[in-house]
Amino acid sequence: MLDPEPAAVEGLITMSVPVVHDVIIIGGGVVGVTLARALSRFDLDVVLLERDAEVGFGVSKANSGIIHSGIHADPATVKGRLEWPGNVGWLRLRDDLGFGLAQVGELLVALAEGELATVEALHAQGRRKGVPGLEPYRQDQVRRAQPNLSREVIAGLWAPTAGVVNPYEAVLLIADNAARNGVQVVTSEPVVGIDPPVVDEPDAPIGVRTPTRSWHGRYVVNAAGLYADEVAAMAGVPTFTIHPRKGEEYLLDKRLSGLVTSIIFPCPTETSKGTLVTPTYDGTIMVGPTAEATDDKDDTTTTPEGAAQVFAAARRLVPGISPRDVIAEFAGVRAVAHTEDFIIGPTDRPGFVNAAGIQSPGLTAAPAIAELLLDVLSDEGLALHDKDDWQPRAEHPVRFAQLSTEEQAELARREPRYAQLVCRCELVTEAEILDAIDRGARTLDGLKFRTRIGMGRCQGGFCTWHCMQLLAERQRVDLPAVTKRGGGSWLICERDDADARPSVELGG
């Protein structure tokens, strides 16, 4: 990922003819980066602007990490249309890029006679959408498949196509691959304004302003997630509003691994798919989410009420779950449009395209959203010519912990930094950390999402300092400049007598 070079910025300001990009994508969430990678197949100049210090730091890192089976959303809606093709698209992405995605399947369960009709209706809907492998389960089949479920479960629907993914790992690898194929990914670059259309020049490029400079694109795709309504308003097309809906999630101790082996769904309600019990890709059990309307797009607080609600609901499904087993918790905010559906398509402003209101099943649908956006852009006049040198595959980062002893020994012989441990809970080495920094990690959270450091039992107690040192050393900044996730999330400060700090001799 490239940070804008100060020199280049100054240069651009003095230039009279600005660079015009073919496409500017606003927002480096899963939709933005998936579109960026899709566009990178073609001979185009694409730039992606992300407000946060790294891509995927918004909704994309704080969600359930579920690739839905394809049965849930009504095919009469846009989200319903894109859910199943999105599921299929994820498998292709995984095969290309090698991030963690496991098709663990989902089991939708009925806890009362009254819910059997819902189960049957979703089964029928899934069949209509072409989702393969669906199978209604009787009570005894449910028990055989998931012996730790509540005795109250009377029937279920098995959908083998559902999967779990590390959403942040996926977003990062997709973004890396897009960047490798020529997309300019610029982080810490929030969009603060969009120039009004030039009178009598409908084909003039759209000017997008960030705090330090202007960007010009023939096409601008609004994938700004929670802020998509504000970005659309900047563009002069305020046709929709985003209504944040918060979801709290709770991760349980690894001790409970195996409690369920598939995603357990209750029967859905009007506003939500309900509280799920999910075996995450990393082997921990996650319970959640809640679905709480909030006024604040940045409200990622967890609450005692949310926890109570999640555990009450989760224990109805799996009685062995307890709040005592929580090792981490987080909340994400869904970007729900007032229409309760995705808003994907051109606007009254030529060249300005929306990919907004991407609520559940947004993560699942993302690859299909990207394909749909290609059609939209093409219809709007963007020429899509295949590139000869497109590299669909990613060079996957080394996961030292997952290698055999022989492979580990061989790596360590080649590069001693592979034998220098940083995180002992997840067995992450210095070489992996440096590689992650070279791939664009700028912050402690970025390192964590890329390498899993600090995600284990000690939650960073032992390795935080080492990681901060490596971030500072590799980026040639002072340690106090290292942040948790960019912005004002500083980690340490200087002493009063810092002017007496002896200079550090590097290389020791």
Next chain:
Amino acid sequence: MTISSEPRHLDARYDVLVVGAGPAGMAAAIGAREMGASSVLLVDREPDPGGILLQCIHSGFGLHAFREEITGPEYAERFFEQVLDHEVDVLTDAFVMDVTTDRRVKLMSPSVGVTTVDAGAVVLAMGARERTRGAIHIPGDRPSGVMTAGLAQKMVNLEGYLPGRRAVILGSGDIGLIMARRLTLEGVEVVGVFELLAHPSGLGRNIVQCLEDFDIPLHLSTTVVGIHGRDRLERLTVAPVDDERQPLMDRAWDVDCDTLLLSIGLIPDAELARDLGMRMDPLTGGPMVSSTMETSLPGVFAAGNVVHVNDLADWVSQEARVAGEAAGALSTGRMRPLEDIRLLPGDNVGYVVPHTISSDHNQTVSFRVREPIYGDTQLRLGQVHRRKLKAAVPAEMITLKVGPHLLEGFTGDALRVDAVPFDADRDAKGGER
């Protein structure tokens, strides 16, 4: 004291391999050599041996081991001088990745790469880790500025940075109290220490010399119920708790601060033990051990905070010396003592270590009370021994010397350890008669 991390040669086999070079590991290595082990390898993951002692720059160490009160770094250095005198092989910057049941030890280090060595006996001395925010589930935002007291201690004492400008400490464990003083001395404002329990978790002397000396308020029966701040911590909500430790939200108040240090307890860092399939004690979180600190896996010993969290490094070293001596003895072919009596935590006892003892040799039994008794306390070891203490609080580990002199004539196979108010004990006895 820096040990070179240049490429080096390790033997294929060591009589005793010790994992961790803190106060436990160093003592174990010395003990092993003294009991006849001809080759001992002491492995530590940090560049310098000493473990957490190096950042514990305060005094309070050495009263038992050296008969004088010294600081953590001094304790580490003096112990390490003995380690070197005992011709122990030391490998730092090295991490033990795996130990098999037949004691093949897989380790990694820039100086030796990824390699395995065999060991006649292994002593696990990895110490403890700090409990984190996840363990206590505080609702709210997840800003930077929330960290364990130990991490802040490392920043301040080794690296010369401050964790923030205005700090609150949650938990009155010794590390938290000591950090309250450290931060004050280094120019950070410490707003207060908040403790969920009705009594402090740390030693009384630390309440006096770390808080009272600097007028830092200690709020007992009060806890943090909310964390606020999008990027960096800006504010905490704190509330008193009722007898069931439930927060009284109508009496909550806000505290402005940019740093929250967590001093909410230590847990044995016993993953390696768990991975090995040892029998674990759910009360301590560490492996179960015999009177010689041998785990359920023959030839694998454990000692110090990896077994149970001690309040003094001196105890840790003492216990680890026992483990090291036994490991050394075993490696020279000597027999194990017969372990014929199980110890069980009884009335008001949180845990007991070791889990079994032998009736034919002397051993130290350590335990902690669950609830504090501020007054005469009766300790009971089954029916074989009674001892009166002036008081018993969870913050202070209690030790008993147990040997043939007490166990002569005892024919059972288990003994309960109790610690009850002296009066209650007398009443109970009266009732029995």
Next chain:
Amino acid sequence: MAGAQAETAVYLCTGCPLGCRLEVDAVDGDVIEVRGHTCKRGERYGRQEYLDPRRPLSTTVWVRGAQVARLPVRSAEAVPRDRLVEVAEALRGVCVEAPVQRGQVVLSDVAGTGVDIVATRSLQPAG
């Protein structure tokens, strides 16, 4: 008020981790009796605490050329309790060069207390 009035001060002994509760009787500023101690040091502590409370100080100073940035130090003797912060402040900005030997005097007569500051760790030059 009449002189010769005995007063009793209560302290928690910080001499060792045992934490004995000391009662110190004094008349006109002279210590008459110390109770509650379980060792000689405790008695001394009680007397000292009443007359002139002192504490050992441990802190750190900058060190140049070692693998770590801070050298741990302590006061060779206890310093007056009320001057702990002042002494710590006097040590700001102090920087010593590696190598350092444990016990080496880093600063003599800190802040005019008559107390020396000594290193508690030996540090070799890095590299």
